[in-house]
Amino acid sequence: AQSVTQPDIHITVSEGASLELRCNYSYGATPYLFWYVQSPGQGLQLLLKYFSGDTLVQGIKGFEAEFKRSQSSFNLRKPSVHWSDAAEYFCAVDTDRGSTLGRLYFGRGTQLTVWP
């Protein structure tokens, strides 16, 4: 069965520090991969996605993610965190790769706290 693992429930960083949020998936083939961000009481906003091609993808708000097939990972990074980045981050996969059967499977989320 497919699964998405975000090993860190909560991460705290200082403003201006670099950030890496981890995501691993369990699936036989390469799925479509996504990172979403959610502020308290709000909907989810798509940060970036990987479908194919270049394994380093750029997203909005200065975020990037790298797909590593050998490690089944899709880690999210940002070189310098801003206080406004404090939120919940969800990694998600679509194992049917955009087919008519497609649906998202979410990781449990990582809560990011940013210290001034």
Add this chain to the structure above:
Amino acid sequence: DTEVTQTPKHLVMGMTNKKSLKCEQHMGHRAMYWYKQKAKKPPELMFVYSYEKLSINESVPSRFSPECPNSSLLNLHLHALQPEDSALYLCASSQRRGGEQFFGPGTRLTVL
């Protein structure tokens, strides 16, 4: 127009009430989704509509009744809910099933 709208933003209802949640998108997307999200948890898929037909029902209790009147609208009818149904209800849409989903801001539901 690249957004998904949801109304109402907040809803408080008693266990005997009947209410509806509404979701609308004008991006021409042909797949629409309802999710339920409890605090500190990821969204849980409830229903998927593809080309206005129900294609997934994740064993959701019958007190939740989805409806897709046209390709832009998605409703969730609520009846005889329980306090444990209190949650954030999110709607999403995508061009077709699979691929990136665009989420609405959600409806915060409280059942008394």
